[in-house]
Amino acid sequence: MINPRLVRENPELLRQAWLRRGLEAPVDRLVELDELRRSLISGVEAAKAAKNHASAEVGKLKREGKDASEAIAAIKSRGDEQVEAEAQLAATEKELEDILMGLPNLPQASVPNGRSxxxxxxxxxxxxxxxxxxxxxxxxxxxxxxxxxxxxxxxxxxxxxxxxxxxxxxxxxxxxxxxxxxxxxxxxxxxxxxxxxxxxxxxxxxxxxxxxxxxxxxxxxxxxxxxxxxxxxxxxxxxxxxxxxxxxxxxxxxxxxxxxxxxxxxxxxxxxxxxxxxxxxxxxxxxxxxxxxxxxxxxxxxxxxxxxxxxxxxxxxxxxxxxxxxxxxxxxxxxxxxxxxxxxxxxxxxxxxxxxxxxxxxxxxxxxxxxxxxxxxxxxxxxxxxxxxxxxxxxxxxxxxxxxxxxxxxxxxxxxxxxxxx
RNA sequence: GGAGAGGUGGCAGAGUGGUCGAUUGCGGUAGACUCGAAAUCUAUUGUAGGGAAACCUACCGGGGGUUCGAAUCCCUCCCUCUCCGCCA
The missing domain is CATH 3.30.930.10 (Bira Bifunctional Protein; Domain 2)
Incomplete structure (x- = not known):
């Protein structure tokens, strides 16, 4: 697999490299998926962070011997708001990986251009x-x-x-x-x-x-x-x-x-x-x-x-x-x-x-x-x-x-x- | 195939529900000492992802579950070791 960072940092280089191999790779789709992935990650991770923080509060209350049932109830009531975003993220990452795993390596500069x-x-x-x-x-x-x-x-x-x-x-x-x-x-x-x-x-x-x-x-x-x-x-x-x-x-x-x-x-x-x-x-x-x-x-x-x-x-x-x-x-x-x-x-x-x-x-x-x-x-x-x-x-x-x-x-x-x- | 034990950071090895990403040792890096090295001492040091950064997220064999919270409990699969059986 090629370095996936190149999708973000230099998609044109990828496009040209794959063209040299006679391949019209879906570079635009890769860029799109990479952007989608990152925006989904920030949402999902923020939700996780909030939940982790709330759970830590419960732990703190319990250690202090205080009643935590209210805090627990609050976490429960919040439900799984990020479940859908998580599924979307997983699907996005899978598509990205599937495409990248199917794409060949980039030729070195010293490799002559040619078709066959x-x-x-x-x-x-x-x-x-x-x-x-x-x-x-x-x-x-x-x-x-x-x-x-x-x-x-x-x-x-x-x-x-x-x-x-x-x-x-x-x-x-x-x-x-x-x-x-x-x-x-x-x-x-x-x-x-x-x-x-x-x-x-x-x-x-x-x-x-x-x-x-x-x-x-x-x-x-x-x-x-x-x-x-x-x-x-x-x-x-x-x-x-x-x-x-x-x-x-x-x-x-x-x-x-x-x-x-x-x-x-x-x-x-x-x-x-x-x-x-x-x-x-x-x-x-x-x-x-x-x-x-x-x-x-x-x-x-x-x-x-x-x-x-x-x-x-x-x-x-x-x-x-x-x-x-x-x-x-x-x-x-x-x-x-x-x-x-x-x-x-x-x-x-x-x-x-x-x-x-x-x-x-x-x-x-x-x-x-x-x-x-x-x-x-x-x-x-x-x-x-x-x-x-x-x-x-x-x-x-x-x-x-x-x-x-x-x-x-x-x-x-x-x-x-x-x-x-x- | 049957029975038992185990799988934790680069390596070794603790940890059995709540600041544990994880004690400690080795290793690595930087510094002190030294003409230099070794030894010693001090500090620092997991990987990956996101973020301009602060920082956040994930990862304790893989996958799933219970729980507000899992390295820790449950299920399942894989692997390693010991014993038994079978066999080259």
Whole structure:
């Protein structure tokens, strides 16, 4: 949630910021509700103050051993004059909150204007894009011949988009996850394994609820939700806490499966690993002092980039335009690797600075100047999501003889083998 | 699942119907002492909302109730701990 004070202090700034994201937000309604709210508050609180004062008088009389029945009768006879105003206030605050909770974060000044992914800016790129040799097969064929996965049986036992990893495929998946985690640990991130089901408050804290309920798998019986990313449980690790400024930054890395309904994306990227309902991802989550979050964002992105570079996969880093950023992001970089057979850039990481957007929802604070409470900044980035990395690896490192060359960094996790074969 | 105990400020921990937003300790901030630091001493210090301010309102796990008045009594839900049962 954005800082609600901005509604009062600078509604134009809000309007313009949301317009940059292609959103005509009901700013006038927000201003109206804020004003209504404040006028109702003064009435309601004055009535409460009067009542409190009268009750205190009763207490005083009783302590003095005097008869208070007259004073009590006077309070009773006054009745509940403010009940209606209180109900109106509650309704006003609810509408205000409902609107604010559904509105996205404000883009940073350095975010380029734009409407869609077409307008994203290539911030940098690495590696030579090679044309695939004529004999090269797409990742599904390579995977099938090496018996790395089994989509058919995954579909049988769960549904489309739930792959089964088999043999070297399973080993490769595990190798990627282990290597990612080891890299992050070496860079100072603390590894954590969180619950894969979380409650409503956690989903609200990161911004997945209420707006994106249709993207979540739900256990209605227990009101729990399957996590779409480790970002949700790991960010909420510190919900309702004060983080000691001396402990900042706090940096976690976490491997979890991710569960996404992908409602509305049917027919898009249906092939193989490009879009799944369940996939593995290692996520980095970073809690920062507000003044260091921009620098942290660069470091976080560089950390994710270092992984694809060490895997030897050509990549590019996009600075997302205002219209293409996720709901909570103030600024976001996407890292895309090149899939030579698919002839596509595939997003394997998204590194976002949420500033205080999530911290406000999840109530994650620290101490600022004069030890005053302030909201922390949260950031996170994939480091990395495995499925599309697997696609790029298969398409890039397949050999003409049908084997798969193993990137050097992964060999320690795969019996030291240079090539995998069926 | 059954029985019992508990959930209070940044932390620890008092408080069982009336100046309790809450004793006290730790921590924080400011000052004194010191060349400096530590120790010690003094003062100050909850969060959020409203208000130009004085000040007011709300908050003692969440929600509801009783009462003129609730941290305190009642109902309900959640969570933690101990014991029992079941099970990986």
């Amino acid at each position: 992914s077409e307008d994203n800016v290539v911030a940098r790129s690495w590696g030579e894009i090679q044309e695939a040799p004529a004999w090269a097969k797409d990742h599904l064929v390579v995977g099938e011949s090496l018996k790395l996965f089994d989509f058919k049986r995954g579909a049988k036992i769960a549904g489309a988009g739930f792959p089964v990893y088999t043999g070297w495929g399973s080993r490769l998946e595990r190798a990627l996850i282990s290597w990612f985690l080891d890299e992050h640990r070496a860079a100072g991130f603390l590894e954590v394994q969180p619950p894969l089901l979380v409650n409503r408050a956690s989903m609200t804290g990161t911004g997945n609820l209420p707006k994106f309920a249709d993207q979540l798998y739900t256990c209605t019986e227990d009101e729990l939700y399957l996590i779409p990313t480790a970002e949700v449980p790991v960010t909420n690790l510190h919900a309702d806490e004060f983080l000691d400024p001396k402990e900042l930054p706090i940096r976690y890395c976490s491997y979890t499966p991710c569960f996404r309904r992908e409602a509305g994306s049917y027919g898009k990227d249906t092939k193989g690993f490009l879009r799944l309902h369940q996939f593995d991802k290692v996520e980095m989550v970073w809690f920062s002092a507000p003044e260091s979050s921009e620098a942290a964002h660069e470091t976080l992105t560089a950390q994710a980039e270092s992984l694809v570079r060490k895997l030897g996969l050509p990549y590019r880093t996009l600075l997302l335009c205002s219209g293409d950023m996720g709901f909570g992001a103030a600024k976001c970089y996407d890292i895309e690797v090149w899939a030579p057979v698919e002839k596509k850039w595939l997003e394997v990481s998204s590194c976002s600075n949420f500033e205080d957007f999530q911290a406000r929802r999840a109530n994650i604070r620290t101490r600022g100047a004069e030890n005053k409470p302030i909201l922390v900044h949260t950031l996170n980035g994939s480091g990395l999501a495995t499925p599309r990395i697997l696609v790029a690896l298969l398409e890039t490192y397949q050999q003409e003889n049908g084997t798969l060359k193993v990137p050097e960094v992964l060999r320690p996790y795969l019996d030291g083998l240079e090539f995998l074969s069926a």
